[in-house]
Amino acid sequence: MTDKENITEYSSELLGERYFKVRHKSGLDVYVYPKDMVTSYALFATRYGAFDDKFRKGGANGQLVETPSGVAHYLEHRLFANEDGSDSFEKFSAFGADANAYTSYDKTVYLFSCTENFEQALRELVTFVTHPYFTKENVDKERGIISQEINMNTDNPYVRCAANLYCAMYEHHPIRCDIGGTLESISRITPEMLGDCYNTFYKMSEMVLIVCGDHTPEEVISIIDKLLPDGGVEENVLPERRKEKREACIPRTEQKMNVGKTLFTIGIKDTDIPDTPMMRIKKETAMTVLNEILFSRAGRFFSQCFESGLIGASFSCDYSLCRDVAFNLMFGESDDPDRVLSELLEYIADVRKEGLSREDFERSKKVLYAGFLREFDSTEDIANNMVDFIFDGVDLFDYLDIIKDVAYEDVCSLLDTQFDRECISLSVISPL
Amino acid sequence: MVPKLYKVFDSVDLYVYGSNKFKSEMLSVKFVLPCDVDMSPKNTLMISVLRRGTEKFVSLAHINKRLDELYASCLSVNNSLVGDNQVLGLTAEIIGSKFAYDGDSKKNNGEGDILDGVIEVISQILFYPATDENGDFKENYVxxxxxxxxxxxxxxxNDTASFSVSRCREIMFGGQPYGISLMGSEEQISRIxxxxxxxxxxxVMSRSRLHCFYLGSQDPEVVxxxxxxxxxDRAVNDPYLPIVPNENKDISADxxxxxxxxxxxxxxxxxxxxFKFPHNAQxxxxxxxxxxxxxxxxxxxxVNVREKLGLCYSCSSVYVATKKIMLAAAGINVSxxxxAENExxxxxxxxxxxxxxxxxxxxxxxSIDSGIRSGASDSLEYIQGFYFYRNLFGIDENIDEFREKISAVTAEDVVKAARSATLDTVYFLEGSVGDENGTDCEYGPIEDTEA
Structure with missing residues (x-):
């Protein structure tokens, strides 16, 4: 490697772990996390997901393009096809590597794991992602496959419960649409559209390459050096920030489906989204601590509802903050989801009066720490965790301090501001 | 490396796989019972009732609180069908003691032994359940x-993919141990x-040997x-013996x-x-x-059913070693x-x-070799599972021997195996939404032609 000054090392004494960041001459940020494991895991990701349905072609002053829902996911499916008629899956298989890809709301990730032939597999990953080939024929052919993926999700009551909830909470945010789109929206997707989206979002400045395994930064850079040309200064694509009203749009939604017992998701819309990456992750962490205090399986709410048979063992909760949306979800099974919601609101009112227990607060931080620690036992977990942190703009190891620094007072103030009735929607899937 | 056997008691074996590579450690305690249409649902109910409360940790909340204190140790209930056996047990995943952390980023100096605490919880769940004044399990938990x-x-x-694969298995092995549902029927459960x-x-406790498996860095003698x-230390009489797979004798062209x-x-x-393979398949x-x-x-x-014909998104097969069967499943348009079947x-x-x-x-x-190497080196679950099942069935084979045997498979062997596969059952879950009869919901067999 020539540009040694471009290497930044990040480390954690407590974990006994470290990783390196290299700004490659192509403009790509490359992260190498050395790990003494047989399994190497690499991912190549772009900040382009289902939320990016509107963008300006050719920069900030370019033409505004609106695309049907499902384009990012469709593009991910088609990128494995090569101009010579081959499919990259075949090449990975010949190296003994296991390749895959996924699309989420805010990113698209291409990945592989292997125990040998790492160099060839990494070359293939970087090559196929940087060489799109979309023709009418191959794009049309994919429609049948993606239609079946959409049908599969149409029959999935857990997916439907969440999707209905997002439509109830949000007025116009793209979270209202499924990541894969609909049978109708994908019928409008063309090779030209995929090409436009590719050219806008698959720029090195929007992407990141992460390698975790028994490898050095020098080794990784020497492999990709010949594959990626020097890059000029590129203008970053600024994701559109949407404004949503504070309140949930519809308080309750219900669909009848092929289920054995009624499922529910309670969603609490949160429009108070901090501006800086660090403030956002701090808020997300404090909310996760609050959820653990309030809804843990060792806590009062879960115990009372479970012992009385109001909810089943599957009850869980999750706070998410992704770009311009944030919400707190509680999901489970119950014969009477409306009562679960009313009990929850009563419980919150009680806890606000009594105050949060400091013992529970400390216990909850311990739970978060242990959960985070466990993610360092697999190269796959490390790389996937890293991509989330990198796209959020925060160093992975900072998370230990972020957990430590969550103050009791922060969590108490969140308890006072969250859980307002007008921000809550209830989504129910009941048996036919 | 092969796990080493230690005798805890006559009725309790411990296999130890020493490793300081992971930040987590794992301890599982399992016991093996024969699959039985009457007994298996009782076993399933029993293990979930045991997890509800014990003498010392009287409720689920008490058990969970204790686990949280032990650095959020995860304790999962195991209940699976392994050949004609039902394997029940508990698996704990804990963080290594050197990572115990007191909330102020100072390392915990060995205070609070996590493994010891978790073993106590497991012991409480298996041996000291919460009972009423008559010594019976608490009625409200049951x-x-x-x-x-x-x-x-x-x-x-709710999950039509796993439901349809289970239904195919139940039909393939109707009336046999592997064809049962471990959960039983609502009617069976309501009578207990x-x-x-x-x-x-x-x-169950008087007839079960316990198989423990520890993967971590602590001294085996300490564990x-x-x-x-x-x-x-229990006397085990008339112990349940694992049923070694010896199946598919009924395959014939007729x-x-x-x-x-x-x-x-x-x-x-x-x-x-x-599909079924002959009972002597290796x-x-x-x-x-x-x-x-x-x-x-x-x-x-x-490549063909999905990519070439575009008939489905998911189309894959799975080989079940303990029963020598292969199940191939696809999610398709009803029309x-x-x-799809012909293809x-x-x-x-x-x-x-x-x-x-x-x-x-x-x-x-x-691809298979990479999966084995990766799992055997880097995954706590894989190492535990690999040796547990081989010990259970008395198969003397380590990871390298397994890899060698896969590597030695020739094209002729594959052709021979494919020719020996007999199609036994075709199960179709017919989605009726959009059909004129779409409002009817029939879960029973509506057609059973060639059975």
């Missing part, structure tokens, strides 16, 4: 878990009383000592394919083909065949059912004719 189990039985339909379940637990201190169609008010149909060529047929991105099913069968026939390249064969063997 009735609560009966309701939960009945909910789970009804909720099997707290007293009966307590007596059942006593019998043995902790287990001795917390576990009971046996007709069982065809079952069931309707459900969903959009997508699920087609499952169940399992290595069959694994390679499965990978080539439907378990990799270059497999016949993926494509015939084409799935014709892809197996192409392997029977040897229509695959040496590169294909080498690739799928590499």
């Amino acid at each position: 009735s609560g878990e009966k309701v939960n189990l009945c909910d789970m039985i009804r909720s099997r339909i 009383t707290a007293h009966e379940l307590t007596q059942h637990w006593k019998e 043995v000592e902790k287990l001795r201190r917390h576990f009971k 046996v007709k394919v069982k065809r079952v169609d069931e309707k459900m008010p969903v959009v997508q149909g699920k087609l499952v083909l169940g 399992g290595y060529a069959e694994r390679v065949l499965n990978e080539l047929y439907g378990s990799s991105p270059i497999s016949k099913l993926f 494509d059912r015939e084409e 799935m069968i014709s892809q197996l026939e192409s392997i029977r004719r040897g229509e695959f390249s040496q590169l294909d064969l080498d690739s799928v063997k590499k």
